[in-house]
Amino acid sequence: MDDGQATAVLGALAQETRLQILRFLVGRGSKGASAGEIGAAVGAASSRASFHLSSLSQAGLVSSERKSRCVIYRAELDALGAVLKHLVQDCCRGDGRLVSACAGGQVPPRRTFSFLGD
Amino acid sequence: MDDGQATAVLGALAQETRLQILRFLVGRGSKGASAGEIGAAVGAASSRASFHLSSLSQAGLVSSERKSRCVIYRAELDALGAVLKHLVQDCCRGDGRLVSACAGGQVPPRRTFSFLGD
DNA sequence: TCCATATTTCAATATCACTTGAGGTGTTGA
DNA sequence: TCAACACCTCAAGTGATATTGAAATATGGA
Numbered sequence: 106m107d108d109g110q111a112t113a114v115l116g117a118l119a120q121e122t123r124l125q126i127l128r129f130l131v132g133r134g135s136k137g138a139s140a141g142e143i144g145a146a147v148g149a150a151s152s153r154a155s156f157h158l159s160s161l162s163q164a165g166l167v168s169s170e171r172k173s174r175c176v177i178y179r180a181e182l183d184a185l186g187a188v189l190k191h192l193v194q195d196c197c198r199g200d201g202r203l204v205s206a207c208a209g210g211q212v213p214p215r216r217t218f219s220f221l222g223d
Numbered sequence: 224m225d226d227g228q229a230t231a232v233l234g235a236l237a238q239e240t241r242l243q244i245l246r247f248l249v250g251r252g253s254k255g256a257s258a259g260e261i262g263a264a265v266g267a268a269s270s271r272a273s274f275h276l277s278s279l280s281q282a283g284l285v286s287s288e289r290k291s292r293c294v295i296y297r298a299e300l301d302a303l304g305a306v307l308k309h310l311v312q313d314c315c316r317g318d319g320r321l322v323s324a325c326a327g328g329q330v331p332p333r334r335t336f337s338f339l340g341d
Numbered sequence: 342t343c344c345a346t347a348t349t350t351c352a353a354t355a356t357c358a359c360t361t362g363a364g365g366t367g368t369t370g371a
Numbered sequence: 372t373c374a375a376c377a378c379c380t381c382a383a384g385t386g387a388t389a390t391t392g393a394a395a396t397a398t399g400g401a
Contacts, residue, residue: 108239115237118310119230120389128314140348153390155349160388174347174398182315186324189307192236193325196246197300206304207311207325238359258378271360273379278358292368292377343401350395358387365380371373 106191114188117164122147123157130167130180137170137179224309232306235282240265241275248285248298255288255297 118124125147130138138146144154158178161167165184170177193203205211235241243265248256256264262272276296279285283302288295311321323329 108242112237112239112242115233116388119234119237121226121230122389124226124230124314131315131318141346150391151348152350152392156389159349171398176348180315182318182321185310185315186321189311189321190324190327192303193307194327196242197249197298197303199327200249200300203300203304203307204326206308208322209308209312209317234358240359259376268361269378270362270380274359277379289367294378345398345400347398348396351393353392354390356387356389358385360385361383363381366378367376368378369374369376371375 106187106195111188111191114164114166114184117160117166118185120157120160122149122153123161126154126157126161127166127180130178131182133179135179137177139172139175139177141175143178224305224313229306229309232282232284232302235278235284236303238275238278240267240271241279244272244275244279245284245298248296249300251297253297255295257290257293257295259293261296 118127126143129143129146140154140158141151143158144151147154149157158167158169162169162178166181167178168181170179189207193199193207197203236245244261247261247264258272258276259269261267261276262269265272267275276285276287280287280296284299285296286299288297307325311317311325315321
């Protein structure tokens, strides 16, 4: 992954409606949800939900599948995982506090032994 | 952390110049770097570097300290850790693949047995 | 075929972000 | 005090993105 791809995915996440959509879809798991359900769940008009869903889809964060009349969307976490890996490992040198934060731990204050250098 | 704060930090990261600045500053560790050095390192004019640094600073991703003529910037990873935690734990329910991706592992496909081919 | 449902596309508008260059503030040393 | 330096702020131009409502497309059933 390069910085350009990473910023594209980060940009897709940097919007409250889209973050809500992602959370909702992760909660639905492999069952997914139709565009209409998603819009209702996040309080967005249908055209607005469609706009944000296509944004997420382009970033690879959701997949879509037509099912009769409805289009079912599902969260796809591979792209998010790749971006997190890029951020933590490539941009931030695998900083241990970031890794433990991802795992649900606190972000502890930095305790540096400065004589050892950075 | 709420979605509004998270999207603010994500928005700050969703820009290539700023991602480059963050990477550069993480590499410098506690030594930090002056605005001039940073601008030169990422190939940005001084006003542009200043603009992006203030953006990162507002998001809490860098701190600044005046040192004589120069302003020294340092990466501050606490805000990033909090956002990663919000993303992985709150939005994505602590998904194990995301946690392992942050730790540097692959983002494994959901299918365990791949010998069946595609 | 016709109609209702589900979703997307389009156009118009508003808002926000990025870049550039000019000019301003603050600091240092002659 | 003056000049050189480091950095920031401002305004203008440009482009991207968000929102809304209306219209268009696709699907399934009467």
